[in-house]
Amino acid sequence: MNPIKTFSKGGVHPEENKLSANQPIQDFPMPKQIIVPLGQCLGAPAECIVKKGDRVLTGQLIGTAKGFVSANVHSPATGTVAKVDVVMDHTGYYKPAVFIDREDQDEWAEGIINTDELLTDIKLDSKQIIDKVKECGIVGMGGATFPTHVKLMVPEGKKAEYIIINAAECEPYLTCDFRLLLEKTQEFLIGVKILMKAVNVDKGIIGIEANKMEAIELLDKTINEHRDLYKGIEVQPLKTKYPQGGEKQLIKAVTGREVPSGKLPIETGCVVVNVASTYAIYEAVQKNKPLIERIVTVTGKSVKKPGNFRVRFGTPADLLIEAAGGLPEGITDVINGGPMMGKSVSVTNFPCIKGTSGILLMTIDEAQDRRVTNCIRCGRCAMACPMGLQPFLLHKIAKHNDFDETEKNHIMDCIECGSCEFTCPANIPLLDYIRYGKAKTGAIIRARNQK
């Protein structure tokens, strides 16, 4: 095992609470009707290409990517399109979606290999792989849902040196990536090989936090057993510290390189891909299977049966909560994602999509008291900031709408990890203000650049 590495600046260590770590992945049965939102990635929502009454097969394309940063959407089930309408997403906003009345039997679209057989030969070349990733609508499944094919297209004049797999899973509570690593080890490793071929590098590093010893050992063992097959793949244990899975922090920890301010990770020769996305790429490239399902962790301290479920997109989240033992008493916070970067949920019947890594149910005790008091200038936020920013200062100037100052103080470098707010003894919603300032400052910068 390699020695444990970490990033240098800041970071916090919230309670890990990996309650569902020992729960094997269960296939979740689909409901009668599934609702597939067309906007499942960062960027523009897909354009619907089916209409009411159409019969769609499992894995059939139903929405095409619109614009550069956008991803295709496929039907997660076989059935008839009931309507193309709007559905309330987790925030309570209405978003366009395809409603599909499901048939009981899955009928897979043409060309999809639906077997569990491990296919180790990579037949496609670099360009074909990227095209396939694009075609299958694969996005970053850690939560940000950035289209993966855009990441894999190394810009002119830049050279990739490493594929880094983000298996840190630094978010407390979540265990979906961990379970995937344990149960689909070989498939995952082939996925890493495919990625290495796609960006044309001979080194793939799997960065993984040291609290997942089981996965580290299993990966090490598998790589050693098939040394020829997995040549160039390395497992790098990382210290259990949040935000170890932040793209820039991960690159820093693994390679010691710092992504320059305002630049993309490719500047350091690294391409970072999430575990679930890597597995999805394996499925896409080897089996021609588009992204139609993912592992979702349903968890929380008061949840009766926390678990990891393989969920087809479009399944309403409240069914998952039912399966995990129902909504416990006194739940005040329902989070889509992990507790540090997840999003608050207004309604629990939102459909699961590509970025739904977990559904976290918390009571007021878990979420902690949020009574805001005066800033006592303790500087803990600045100590915790992994980007070396001064959150207390950004909070103040963003509050006063002084966007020249926010820009000067590098507000655009904030990765919104929430370490500052986590550690603040005065419970000031620092990140709220910083996000606001970041949005405004970003708009000003864009407007200026367009001139």
Added chain:
Amino acid sequence: MNKYTISGSPHVHSSENTQKIMYRVLLALVPALLVAIYYFGWYALRLTLVSVAACMLTEWLIQKFLIKGPLTINDGSAALTGLLLAFNVPANLPIWMVIVGSIIAIGVGKMAFGGLGKNPFNPALVGRVFMLVSFPTAMTTWPQAQPIFEKGFFADAVTGPTPLGILKEAGVGSLAEAGDMQFLDMILGNRGGAFGEVCAIALLIGAIYLLCRKVIDIWTPLSILLTVFVFTGICYLVDPTQYIAPLYHLVYGGLILGAFFMATDMVTSPMTIRGKILFGFGIGVITVVIRLWGAYPEGVSFAILIMNALTPLINKAFKPQVFGVVKPSKK
């Protein structure tokens, strides 16, 4: 059905809060208070209670009737100011003076700037320096330590000089003659002085607790103590007859109390490690200069207040290094 809470991430928070921090500092000062009661009896207890009560009452009155804002009296910060203020005065000080000091400390030192977190100066020190300037005689007439088991709880105070006072008045030789150079007495607190500062051991126990609880970090106090040690050490080496050994400077006066409990006040000290080291260095230098060549025998309070004033500048000068930003080379 209860309503779900909508909030921006993160949705979990550390269990730390301001109140806990304040109470931990208060707890850390309890050993020193007990020692003070042991040596100064009723006077110390009475003064502490009055000072804490006066500070809390002042803050409550101002919040209730002047600011008309939320009442934050139980966050412990006013009580802490009161305790630190009491620790910095002679035990036999008239009660009304402490009350005046408390009102100034909270009213001028803290609430005038907008309350907790907004004051540029340490409120307890503002109160203390105000009293020192206004009532110079009372504030520099120090009672001697007399253990309550020998003299009783209500024993009358016997005033006498502090070690630093002797140094200032009569020089190093006289201190040695008077036999006040017993190092053990110094660190146990069996000496004259402000009743909170006398026992270095008790203060260090509290400081270690705070360090373990991560309420304070080591940089500021370490920097202060090192600076004082090195600076007075140099003076000692230059002329041992004129200057006293550096170790004594560390335990005399209010240096330990100041370094661990007042210079580390979060509100008025810099935020970055480099800033804290510079801050401590400044306090150390000013303290020694006042002690050796100034008009007052002790200079910790003034040193901290002066550096408090410079804190915003230090914060501006020593910003943390931003990730991925390479400092433009000066060439």
Added chain:
Amino acid sequence: MSNTLLISLAVLGILGGVLAVILYFVAQKFKVEESPMIDEVEALLPGANCGGCGFAGCRALAEACVKQAAEKGNLDGLACPGSDMSKVGKILGLVTAAAEPKIAVVRCNGSCKNSPSKVHYEGADICAFANTLYAGEGGCSKGCLGLGDCVKACKFDAIHIDTETGLPVVDPDKCTSCGICAKTCPRGIIEIRPRGKKDRRVYVCCVNTDKGALVMKNCTVGCIGCQKCLKECPFEAIEMRGNLAYIDPAKCKACGKCVKVCPRGSIHAINFPAPKPEGPINDPKPLQGAEKAKPVPAVETTANPVEVKTEVQPENTVTA
């Protein structure tokens, strides 16, 4: 002793004299020639530097007015929304028609009662941020978030959040229609509309373009796009924007017919007299807006409602 006094006095006196002379010459040398009219014009402007005119501040507008008046002899395109430009014209020797007085209108009535809250928001009091987090406490994704970005933006202290309804209320006496609130609102709820004749105006108090069924789910007073008002309007002043009716202020004659037919009470009529007893007594939704827009007249209208209501003449309010 007296010597010292005399010397100090003399030294200071001479110093003062010399400096005064120097200052005088410096002031002469660096004097900027400026039309005194700029000051006069500026005095007529509100002085809040709100930026509603498109200039950096009131003085900038005043300078532009004086310059344009001298060069082109008109004030076209220069207008302070908060003051009477005809007075400015008078100073500059021009005859200008007074601009139509306008006012900010909050087009959402999703109060705590009409759109009961389903979730509970905890975080920064910034609408622009909350807008990115969720649809709103009441569930309406187009409605007012009630965190008061408009209140903070207003330079004239003319808009406040009503603690009972949780919605912003515009103070007609203070509003200068500078439009900063409309620009600030992340959901575009606030619109600058003409105050109307006798300060009477009719508008649709909703901006939700969603289908009727979705609106009904969250709010009892939102526009559902039934188009009844559209058919009723004798002046063709109402148009549909998605599933939302919009009253064009240029065509609206404030007849108030649409108010009566609206099944949801979404159309508000401001400063209209309360319905007379012999009027449409059986109408289920009589003139919603009349009683809510101005709390004061509603109480005082016992004797002669029409007179009291119309006492706030546009001319009086705008030039204040």
